[in-house]
Amino acid sequence: MSVPTRPKAAYFGAGPALLPTSVLQQASIDLITYLSNPVGVGEISHRSKDAINIIDSTKAHLSEILNIPDTHEVFFLQGGGTTGFSSVATNLLASFAAKTGKKGQPAYAITGTWSKKSYEEAARLGLEPQVATNGINSKFTGIAPVDQWKKLDPETTPYIYYCDNETVNGVEFHAPPVEATCDGKIPLVSDMSSNFLSKKIDVSKFGLIFAGAQKNVGIAGITIYIIRKDLIPQVGTEELNKLNIPITPIAFHYPTVVKNNSAYNTIPIFTVHVLNLVLKNLLANGGLAAQEKENVEKAQLLYGVLDKHPQLFNLPVAKDSRSKMNVVFTINGEGKEEEFVKKAGEQELSGLKGHRSVGGIRASIYNAIDLETVGKLTKFIEEFASA
């Protein structure tokens, strides 16, 4: 039995998504024997020195890659986007209450499926969220300029929430909407689950960033949080009840998690270890600068060939909001999309069907998909267009 190698896959699924093969090979060894011990990394205590080293090393690598300032803290929670947006809502309300004594109404920029779900969860939790902007009438084909968004009041708005990249709709912010924060008075909260570490960001501009690992940085089961430290303290349960703010389940209570270095409850240490290996691999390959450069080239190449055939390919998203991670398009002509997916499959180009809620074609070109693989896809698209 030997650690498998594998041919480079041209798998364009929207996530969970491809990871570097060398990362998985190392993880597969460590799963059985970690640091040459007869115990694997998934079997060690989450309170052991080796586990704490993994947590601390992962935090350090994140800080290095993103140049995270001392004003911010990194922590990890189980879950993904869905646990992320629920926990953001109740934790940041409790933090706002600690600062102001008030409940407030969080604001949401609704620019696609995920921010819509986040808004709906805030409403379900009884938070009476404000709508900063809503792209549903234009079917999430672009983002309204921030100066056209609702003007928010920092006195009553605990945070402004947006999704940096909408995986389903292929809509991405080309710059974070900092203008919506009233000169930084309202914390900016960003769900970066599907474009985390795809480009440089200025962490100091954010109150909170969270990202499920399973697109660009790992396997499913862990979410990265980067929070501005002044947003950590919260009021206690008595005050929460008085203000009618939902109590966060203890495993997702940010002050408890931060105080326990992300190991209040059992942290899935194998999953964190895979994340750490991805981060090391990114650093070894030039860091975020090199990764962003390649991601820009990949997106230019793919959008370029699609734009060359406007009679065949329909790109619904406005150019200034096109995602560099999830390239979404439809194909004109009866049965053409099925034909596209089928013929692509024959060339081992897979994972191209659009999300079941919107249909069409979606090519997800996350960090682990290199320029060469995107080149294979664009070659196929050219052939398809000229057939």
Place this chain on the structure above:
Amino acid sequence: MSVPTRPKAAYFGAGPALLPTSVLQQASIDLITYLSNPVGVGEISHRSKDAINIIDSTKAHLSEILNIPDTHEVFFLQGGGTTGFSSVATNLLASFAAKTGKKGQPAYAITGTWSKKSYEEAARLGLEPQVATNGINSKFTGIAPVDQWKKLDPETTPYIYYCDNETVNGVEFHAPPVEATCDGKIPLVSDMSSNFLSKKIDVSKFGLIFAGAQKNVGIAGITIYIIRKDLIPQVGTEELNKLNIPITPIAFHYPTVVKNNSAYNTIPIFTVHVLNLVLKNLLANGGLAAQEKENVEKAQLLYGVLDKHPQLFNLPVAKDSRSKMNVVFTINGEGKEEEFVKKAGEQELSGLKGHRSVGGIRASIYNAIDLETVGKLTKFIEEFASA
């Protein structure tokens, strides 16, 4: 590079804990290439046919092993014991409200660290829990007979909660406390995180069983739930607000999770796959009957040698509540415990230190620790006692 083999480890850690080596070897291959595809099992979509097959196969294996009746449903959530006890509280209150229109007050049997934490979380969430029994005054060294517990009223008690095996304290129920359910009128809820699939159980007696995977059945990151189907329907948020019952975050809302076959949010499919491999391995080795037989023999062997030296070893837990998974003891004599751990380490017997909250020695002998390995430990203990 080849898939590592490893010597059999004598690692007695309390969890995450050892898994069968052959399971990890298969998992390490599947992490890179699953079903001979160039995509690993951690990289496939949680909505793909392969992922759904893993979920369904895992459920089927659990049903086979535990003989789960049609009255019950299996589902999975991220997290472990801590997310388990929080989600139980809010979900089952909402279910009780659907049946009775009332909030009710859940009851807790407090028999160790974990049931105490569960009770405290229910209190923190504002549920005003009842105490069915509380062993804290006797330092959790046994379980009061069920006929001495508080008599519960089925009209106002949504569920009776207990922890089948207290990992920290080494206290285990030798039979579930069904007498506390008022002839089954009150749903019996059991946290079996640290003895799940260590022995046969009659699932029909339970309203809900949950178990974090990371002791006997997998790596950290997934929790198994087995729920009686009539406990799934819940009142909506309006009714919850009226009754002052906390709203469960959507990713932990049982009706939503069950309706979506455990994939409402991204399920960590690699982690489920490891669980499934453990279940297959258990079935291939004689199922629960063979496993329970070996676990009984292991516990008899280990307690037997400790009981032979009462002047040296102090076993705080009453015999009728001794855990077959976590054997807890202290050693009389200044510095003796440090000496024990050190000498054991020299013989590569590791993971023996007691929980930081209680001290002493704890030998966890989960399913993956075989009789031979327990034999090594008892041989060492004999030598230590006669030195």
